[in-house]
Amino acid sequence: MAEEDRPKEEAQNEWAQKAWRALSAVRRQSPLIQCITNFVSMDLMANTLLAAGASPAMLHSLQEIPDFTPQAHALLINVGTLSDAWLPAMKSAAEFATQSGRPWVLDPVAAGATGFRLKACLELVGLRPTVIRGNGSEIIALSKASLGATQGVDSIHESVDAMEYAKSLAKASGAIVAVSGAVDIVTDGQQVVGARNGVAMMQRITATGCSVTALIAAFVAVDPLHALEATVLALSVFGVAGEMGMEMAKGPASLRMHLIDSLYGLDQPAVLSRINITSLS
Ligand SMILES: Nc1ncnc2c1ncn2[C@@H]1O[C@H](COP(=O)(O)OP(=O)(O)OP(=O)(O)O)[C@@H](O)[C@H]1O
Numbered sequence: 001m002a003e004e005d006r007p008k009e010e011a012q013n014e015w016a017q018k019a020w021r022a023l024s025a026v027r028r029q030s031p032l033i034q035c036i037t038n039f040v041s042m043d044l045m046a047n048t049l050l051a052a053g054a055s056p057a058m059l060h061s062l063q064e065i066p067d068f069t070p071q072a073h074a075l076l077i078n079v080g081t082l083s084d085a086w087l088p089a090m091k092s093a094a095e096f097a098t099q100s101g102r103p104w105v106l107d108p109v110a111a112g113a114t115g116f117r118l119k120a121c122l123e124l125v126g127l128r129p130t131v132i133r134g135n136g137s138e139i140i141a142l143s144k145a146s147l148g149a150t151q152g153v154d155s156i157h158e159s160v161d162a163m164e165y166a167k168s169l170a171k172a173s174g175a176i177v178a179v180s181g182a183v184d185i186v187t188d189g190q191q192v193v194g195a196r197n198g199v200a201m202m203q204r205i206t207a208t209g210c211s212v213t214a215l216i217a218a219f220v221a222v223d224p225l226h227a228l229e230a231t232v233l234a235l236s237v238f239g240v241a242g243e244m245g246m247e248m249a250k251g252p253a254s255l256r257m258h259l260i261d262s263l264y265g266l267d268q269p270a271v272l273s274r275i276n277i278t279s280l281s
């Protein structure tokens with residue numbers, strides 16, 4: 001190795017060690033993750049959390065939140081199939097999580113697609129999520145607080161196009177902001193870290209983004225004082241599972257299965273050799 005590459009290599013190794021420790025903590029502690037999520041994502045999200053060693057619970061009744069949310073180690077709110085009836089439950093759960101000192105994570109699906117959705121997402125941001133994870137178009141819409149520039153739930157932007165918007169959203173909201181894509185970008189408004197794991201085929205499976213947001217909730221649940229690190233580690237670990245799954249897959253449907261199997265079976269050598277995280281700031 002060239003002398004000048006050594007610090008980079010050391011930083012990379014450090015991230016990889018942290019990833020293995022974080023995944024091991026999730027497996028050991030099996031944090032309970034309350035997910036208020038869209039109908040499309042429920043199955044893949046619950047199975048992603050189980051494969052990682054966490055414990056998912058898809059509860060969204062307003063009446064159950066006072067009893068249940070304080071018991072959960074983290075909360076995930078995803079507005080993918082938002083309706084009038086669900087929004088009060090989302091807000092109540094966010095408030096209970098915060099009051100109970102639990103981290104909560106927001107997935108602002110298609111934030112720029114409709115006025116109702118954008119307003120709801122902005123109100124949820126006002127309830128101080130620990131982390132916000134979206135695709136490029138979602139983070140741009142949320143940061144600008146304006147409609148447009150999205151293809152429904154799919155992004156028309158590269159994650160790197162959203163970097164400055166992510167930083168300003170992080171500064172304005174106090175949340176860690178993550179933008180998924182070829183490079184997953186994570187920022188607290190100052191520091192920016194990139195994770196380069198994953199395969200493009202993951203975009204061809206619905207709810208991989210939703211599921212990695214739930215995985216972020218699980219990683220933050222076991223290390224709530226280091227939410228930026230936990231977020232980038234969750235994104236990278238999910239990406240590694242995608243890379244390994246792709247080696248066995250024939251297309252999106254078999255990738256979905258092999259990704260879950262790979263996440264479940266991830267071992268230390270695979271994590272240490274594949275994690276690809278670098279500082280971008
Ligand atoms: N070009 C790419 N190369 C590698 N990984 C990618 C690429 N695009 C997306 N991913 C990965 O795919 C997953 C989903 O990201 P994506 O940006 O598609 O989320 P999303 O649009 O919110 O998805 P959904 O709404 O369907 O849940 C993330 O883990 C991300 O890292």
Ligand SMILES: Cc1ncsc1CCO
Nearest residue numbers: 038040080081109153207
């Ligand atoms: C396809 C779709 N529509 C609303 S939510 C969702 C899942 C991916 O975000």
Ligand SMILES: [Mg+2]
Nearest residue numbers: 109135209210
């Ligand atoms: Mg999404």
